[in-house]
Amino acid sequence: MSGICIYAEQYENRIEESAFELITAARALSAQSGEHIMALVLGQDPDALSRQLSFQDVQVAAVKTEISALQDDALSICVAEALRQLAPSSVLIPANRTCRALFSRVAARMDVGLTADCSELFLNESGEFLQRKSAFGENAMCVTAEVGTPKLVSVQVGVHAPSVPDGGDGAYVSLKVPQPTSEIEILEMVEDGEESITGAERILSLGRGVGENYAAANELAQKLGAMIGGTRPLVDDGVLPFERQIGQTGCTVHPKVCLYLGVSGAIQHTEGVRGAKLTIAVNKDPEAGIFGYVDYGVAADMKEVIKELIKAYA
Ligand SMILES: Cc1cc2nc3c(=O)[nH]c(=O)nc-3n(C[C@H](O)[C@H](O)[C@H](O)COP(=O)(O)OP(=O)(O)OC[C@H]3O[C@@H](n4cnc5c(N)ncnc54)[C@H](O)[C@@H]3O)c2cc1C
The missing domain is CATH 3.40.50.1220 (TPP-binding domain)
Structure with missing residues (x-):
């Protein structure tokens, strides 16, 4: 298993800012380990989604699916299968509410651990992948190392500066995965109307x-x-x-x-x-x-x- 895979979240066919932040984090790790970078994206229009991830050094793996991000029971089956096919050594995930729900299921399906809410990722002198995160009721910082592969790691949003697409044509692969039926029915989507504070000057x-x-x-x-x-x-x-x-x-x-x-x-x-x-x-x-x-x-x-x-x- 090799390669650093970032999970590129999307909403209404628009890649979320967190994906570009994770590419920055993945590049820093890749500079140390030499591993290649992949971006996994799932959605209704894989071509349009992958065009937004045009980086020279990022291979995009796309899955066409009608399953919503909120139907995490079914989506987790698709994501787990896609990750089995890609076989990365680590997966970087945005530490937000939707991905918390989704990847706790993915981790269980893949029978691996998940280190949540990391603020810093690095390799030690022997090349081991480590994560820094808060612990003990947020009263201390600790360094963790995951056992098992792939290493699922969620990264705090806003910690890394977003990478800007360079128009590059990194390799593109279309994955075929099962499309299970979700038991979650979405009745109505209601915007919360809250403007994000993360970019405020x-x-x-x-x-x-x-x-x-x-x-x-x-x-x-x-x-x-x-x-x-x-x-x-x-x-x-x-x-x-x-x-x-x-x-x-x-x-x-x-x-x-x-x-x-x-x-x-x-x-x-x-x-x-x-x-x-x-x-x-x-x-x-x-x-x-x-x-x-x-x-x-x-x-x-x-x-x-x-x-x-x-x-x-x-
Ligand atoms: C697991 C965990 C996670 C947490 N995560 C977060 C987090 O993400 N974000 C977060 O913010 N906290 C978090 N906390 C809580 C954190 O530990 C603190 O309790 C919290 O930040 C304190 O908030 P505060 O400063 O508003 O309140 P207080 O500590 O009660 O301070 C209020 C301050 O207001 C001052 N004050 C009162 N009246 C006036 C006045 N009229 N004029 C000027 N000053 C006045 C007082 O002197 C006092 O210093 C977390 C805690 C735990 C255990």
Whole structure:
């Protein structure tokens, strides 16, 4: 078994951004191991899908299927069979909700393990494929090595910069796999209407301390042209939708500027903000851990700071 296979997720015949991020991750591994890169894509129009994955160094393996990504009982049979035919040594999967559901079934069908939510992939000096991920309730980082092949590894979305197709004509292979009937019937698709925060250049990250200042913080976000994201407690309390949760169990963002309001600075949250050029925190507790992470800190009640900023940007 050899080769690094990325799972290229698609929605309505459009390859998802995560596939291009996984190609970047696969290229870094391939540079060390010399293994070739494959992209597995399943959908109604394999030709149109594979054209979006035109890279010199990526072999596209496409499966024509009418099975939806949400019918993971049936789709997992197709994916497992496609992977048996491709026989890669490792499979990189986007760590999102649909792929969690799909690949837990794929792993069971292939009788292999799955290392979930990895933030870093690398080979050690002896060429062994290792993964870095959080552990113990997200309180520690650990390095894992999977036994068995292929090694299924899900990778946090937003951690790798997406590769841009180079118009190359990597090899293309069309796979024939069984098309089982799903027991899941899709009655209606409803868009959640949430704009993704992962590409936002300016972010206001709100924490539990926002309390009654939520409306004012929203007004400030509009003035600054920033998107609102936040910590898990705000999502748990229903103040923000899950798509806006930043952190180890939420999304990873790469803003130019991040303003934290009422965020204590738990690593589970700050891990989700990577490579920000400027970070500022407002917290009424001068001892708050967030002040250890940011470029500038304001130890004050956010109510006053928000009021002044809204005035300044009026
Ligand atoms: C397995 C696991 C996974 C997790 N994943 C995530 C994750 O993905 N993302 C995430 O965010 N968290 C995550 N957490 C939770 C994380 O550990 C913290 O509990 C959480 O980030 C704290 O959120 P917070 O800073 O909003 O709240 P708090 O820790 O309660 O902090 C609130 C802050 O607001 C300040 N404050 C209050 N009022 C004001 C005011 N008027 N003006 C200014 N400051 C004020 C306070 O001084 C305090 O520092 C996870 C935890 C676990 C165990």
